[in-house]
Amino acid sequence: MNVAIILAGGIGSRLGLGKPKQFMKVAGKTVLEHTVEAFQKHDLIDEIVIVMHANYVHDAESMLLKNHWTKVKRILNGGSERYESSLVAIKAYENTSNQDQINFIFHDAVRPLVSKRIIDETISALRNYDAVDVAIPAVDTIIELDSSKQFISSIPNRSYLNRGQTPQAFKYKTIQRAYELAMQDPNLQATDDCGIVRKYLPKTEIYVVQGAEQNIKLTYPEDIYVLDKLFQLKSTEPDGNIAFEDLKGKVLVVFGGNSGIGLDMINIAKKHGAHCYAFSRSINNTDISDVSDVENALEQVYGKEGKVNYVVNSAAVLNKEPIMHLNNRTINSIIDINYKGMVHVTVAAYKYIKESKGAILQFTSSSYTRGRANYALYSSTKAAVVNFVQALAEEWEQDNIRINCINPQRTKTPMRTANFGIEPEGTLLKSEDVAKISLQTLLSNFSGNVVDVKL
Structure with a gap:
């Protein structure tokens, strides 16, 4: 069973707006609606869980009714940190039978242009790997600063550097075990779920699926205009296997x-x-x-x-x-x-x-x-x-x-x-x-x- 976890707990502070960025309207719908629909319409997704800031759960419930999202089975209160929201979703399935047959596909609510191809390849990779990330090559030179954050300390070889995106996908037992160990660490620091797996299950291989430049994350005010244009230019390919x-x-x-x-x-x-x-x-x-x-x-x-x-x-x-x-x-x-x-x-x-x-x-x-x-x-x-x-x-x-x-x-x-x-x-x-x-x-x-x- 493939379960998409839509992480929508952010409050959009960098946008400087009075509401979370996932509620911004782009191309006629909220960013959250576009994102959920990408998974609602995907044939390989069985269930969807939305993890939402507690103050906005009602808004998500209203969207569920308006859009007839039949795959959305849970709308959960998220935490103040990203990892807390992921943990909320993991705990929601801890008493589910056949856990070894469950895949979790975590995705940022503010990446509404995730493609069918990316979701396809992410789920397909879970047949052979316990953890999957999505990333694109770094096209700019990356510099590392010293402790003062004013001077270059090193310039890594960018041919090995990628920019991480979502979705990130895991066998349920893998992500559950990684978080179980993480929660025992008093100095826990994490920015994403692959980071948790990498740190606490170091022997687990994390396979990387090729992402897409269009799969951008709404972060800054300028991103709203970029997203709007990308939606206008959005292209889809029909399944070449259609008879x-x-x-x-x-x-x-x-x-x-x-x-x-x-x-x-x-x-x-x-x-x-x-x-x-x-x-x-x-x-x-x-x-x-x-x-x-x-x-x-x-x-x-x-x-x-x-x-x-x-x-x-x-x-x-x-x-x-x-x-x-x-x-x-x-x-x-x-x-x-x-x-x-x-x-x-x-x-x-x-x-x-x-x-x-x-x-x-x-x-x-x-x-x-x-x-x-x-x-x-x-x-x-x-x-x-x-x-x-x-x-x-x-x-x-x-x-x-x-x-x-x-x-x-x-x-x-x-x-x-x-x-x-x-x-x-x-x-x-x-x-x-x-x-x-x-x-x-x-x-x-x-x-x-x-x-x-x-x-």
């Missing part, structure tokens, strides 16, 4: 399915037994800038199939010209298709996807992170796609609707060729490869994420 056979019998509707990535999605899905429908201005005379066209298309499919499982919008237009060269008709067309069309497809799909508990997929572009000269409208509408998807993922979470967007690098499609001409083959993604990852995303259980597709 396309799961598409069998599913109903897939693709707006913009006449060419490029959309057409490839349809061709692949058909081979695996999906019932596929393509709509575009050249197919069925469907214009996504006209909401009635979109509604009629979906009604037509639902009337024939009795369900719609997946709705994809790959339709977009790109005019690679300075904006002052565009007339009003062209400007309105780009906005109507790239932005309004996205809204029309998503809103019209709502009732069908809510019923089927399916998924919606939109497409952004690498230009969403920064506007590009000569296609300002295209860049800005693709930035809007990301914000729109992230917002609706939160709005529609309780309706069991998943919505994500694909962010492919430069891809060989008719639209790109029309605007950029012939380019070296090795510099472009194949549209079929993007289509495969797009289908895997539809079959995945995450929502509100940008899926980067790179060469």
